[in-house]
Amino acid sequence: MKNLKLEKAQNLEMWHVRGQAAPAAIASLSCGAPEMFKINSFGDFGFTTATGATEFYLVDEKDGSVAAELKAKAGDADTFMFPRQDALFVLSGEGWKDMMLRVSAFNFKAADDSGYITANMAGVSVWFRVNSTDPNKVLFGCDPSYGHYLYETLCDVIKEVAAL
């Protein structure tokens, strides 16, 4: 676990899509409709996921094409797109799953790149998405107000495990 690296992900944008017409809007995207709590991935970290019958999340590169596509479709009635300003991080390194055992009760060893994982990490509600091309990378995000705390805490834990 000595090669763990935590970075703030700056080049992504995230959208929270709600409304009765949201499923149709999401389904019409070129990347297709995601299954419940499953990742429908595109690009390095881009994905859509469904967290409810009328609730979806979209992560895309800043000014990405999928987000633009959705914005165009969301102009229809009863589809609401709220920008998410989550604190986004990328943790990389071979031992990231072991390191997560120190901050979360979720069994990351059983996680793969197909699922949209929501778990409590160091006391904060966090979502996770394992990178589909590099299993040694995970993207995760939390409410922006917890971002500073989570970053500092994880840096401390990484330092601790590196010293073991």
Next chain:
Amino acid sequence: MSYRLQEQPFEWIDRSKTVNIEVEGRPMRGFEGDTISSTMLANGVIHMGRSFKYHRIRGPFTFANHDINALFENADKTHVRGDVELAEDGLKLKGANTIGGIAKDKFRHLSLLSRFLVVGFYYKGLFKPRFLRPFYERIIRESAGLGKVDLNWRGGRKSKRYGFCDVLVIGAGPAGMAAAKAAAESGAQVMLVDENAQIGGSLDYQYANDASVADTRSELKEAVLNNENIEVHTSSVAVGWYTDNWMPINTPNGIIKVRAEQVVMATGLFEQPSIFHKNDVPGVMMASAAQRMIARYAIKPCEVAAMVVANEDGYRAALDLLKAGVKINAIADLEDHEDRGDLAKQVKAQGVQIYDHHGIYEVEGKDRVTSATLCPLNASGELDTSRKTTVPCDGVMMSVGWAPATHMLFQCKADIKYDATIGQFRAQSLPEGMFAAGRVNGVFDIKDQIADGAGAGQQAAAAAKGESADVQRPEPTKVRQSHEYPIFSHPKAKNFLDYDEDIQLKDYINAAKEGFDNIELIKRFSTNGMGPSQGKHSNMNGIRILAKHTGKSIDETGSTTARPMFHPTPVGHLGGRRFRAERVTPMQESHVAHKAVFMEAGAWLRPEYYDTEATRTESIHAEVNAVRTGLGIIDVSTLGKIEVFGPDAPEVMDRICTMRMSNMKIGMTRYALVVDEAGVITDDGVVVRYADDHFYYTTTTGSSDPAFRTLQKQILEWGLKAEAVNRTGQLQAMNLAGPLARQKLAPLTDIDLSEEAFPYLAARTGTMYGKPVTLARVGFVGELGYEIHCLSGDAAEIWDNLLRDCADAGIRPFGVEAQRLLRLEKGHVIVTQDTDGLTNPYEAGMPWAVHMKKDFFIGKRSLEILKPLQARKLMGFMFPESYSGGTPKECHLLIKDGELNGRITSVSYSPTFNRYLGLAYVDDMNANVGDAVNVRLDDGALVEAELVSLPFYDPEGKRQTCDVDGTEEKVA
């Protein structure tokens, strides 16, 4: 003299590396791998501690984690267990529970007073006279406890972590290793845990000289250590079992909280002592302790031994002693050695005198045993003291029976019964997901133990896959392993049942005679098993004694409840790394730069005030003054922010809030009061209407999550077509307030701020500094003000730009304290400060916020009932301007005619009015403005205050609503 032996085949020490420690100033040298106790013995020191109550000198006893005779402390640790903790180079220790050291302990003669210090003596003897009780209490408190806690010590936290496995095996002895190997070979992910520093268990000390298991030992160890499916944790203790196989494993590096699909308990046994006179004198020990000393640390337990045995293991230990060069002068077999098999014959063949049907009556010796006296047993199992045989010895080894480590089997609700054939408790059936293997399962033959472990491992691995394995496992032994009553009375007592608590046989029997004849009651009264060993060496004998006294069977007597923790666990491990989630807004850096002093508001960190003046009060008053006369800005990002949208959104808002929201115009705001089903105020905020089907609703800082939960639940329950999104952390908000607000804000936004375009209580969307914003013209602080809501990522920039661009107007950031004072002057209520768990809107002076003409809203029916029952009301009060006495505080009481007449909810010194003013509930519906009330201060003084109408400040509301666009003079 040193007790160190020549190299032993499986010793744990590395003789190429020496370590130096110091115990009470005495330097000692050992080898790497030595424990503190083995180092002391290697240096000829047998005195390892003092007992808890009588401060009797104590030596090695179990040489495991089953007693605390060798208990030490240093600056970092209050409980250092010498028998198992490694001697690390440079370690400095002193004995726990001594005054003046182990050798010269001030209380070393306390044993002479033992007849006065019987069980419960402090209840019985220190009860009268009453005036001396505090004195006695002080003495008892000073004497009690093991180890001194340094209250300034801040180290020792060890991070916790989580672990997952298919099969968790507790105990890495022969059965545990076999279980781990079999499970792993079946494809399971296995975690193997053992409290010892190395795996092997009894194979490496009880069977160290048994050639028949040599191959099995090496094969098992190699298989376990080299199998990548097995994660091994040594020096680690499984300290409890919780639902669904949730087990904390305490390791030297902290606790692992393991969730196991299946658990195999291969926890083995604790050897139990025989109870005889002076069975605690140094040199008296368990036979297994002697075997551990020899096999693990190459320590010779004594030169000349006497033994008391009641099973084959005792003879195995005798052979080990003989091999180590110990002379055995006598073996007292509580039964007949002819029944012990080949091992007894081997011992006898070496010329050792065996006394069948004998027990040890007493030992002699003060600092170390010097002789043992044996007596024959009569038909009733008691010693015939008329026929004594005394043999000289400097060591007495006891091997009279075992108690299984069933603690966690009890915790998981296994059906555990006493098996009289074996003489121990054994699980008759186990819950799903739990297996027992080896000696804890009643399987004693070493080859059977291994087969039992392998079978359990296979079954557990199959169960983890949801399958079952058809495995034939060995039957429990049919040979009794534990004597049914190895307990002998003595007229001089000092025959100890519990070594931790210095409980003698007579203490326990007397407790039973006094009526404590239930196993749980007698435990608490006598404290048997309540010391750090938690009954590991005393519970079984305690059960036997009580059963005999009451004439009940062992099963009828039962065992005490085995609760977690199985073994004392450091608080620093239980605490682990502190995860104290903390929320900050994007303006945090600016707050710090402006000298904010922070306060906690739930998980949020908020500026209480900015430390810009000489004192806190002066800083707060300066902030108040800036808002009243110029311009201030406060970060209110912590407010809850919820979007409600969909065709039925107006209906949802009408039902959630006491005021009607569905008739609000688009682009307007309205005060939102929320009550629960009982009519109690739970929250308030502001609702903005963005569109016919879209509302934006702010809550108080602490209410965002519960408010959102309520909204979601109610929308589902009501079946309405609406949705809610909690955007509390995603959006930020700041309030620009003061008479200069409009003038300074107007050039910074594309929104028309004129009174006509943007009246009081309106909300408009647009941009500031190119960033999308919503401005709401609301006035919590009683001045012209704009709440600016924006995206989280834009907030810091807008805030910083505002401070820069309004600097010429003297803008000051103000904190929560100034805001509280400003709103108090304005007479605004803070929910949870000016309301409590019973307050309804009528009491809080807000009947105007309840629209009873609506068909329904949450709490409406309750409010209909409560309205005519109102018995208190929130009123404003002021102290005289000339008042200069004690400080009135929130929760001070109002007194009328000597009776309670209300309480203060908010009070502060107002720089605007130059006096104290506040809000208070008055328990008198006839109280009127102008009446006098008495406030009782901390010192009991009554101060007269006058009830006044609200608000105190700007009662006509001109400062919020008039067309103010310029300076203070224009406002005036």
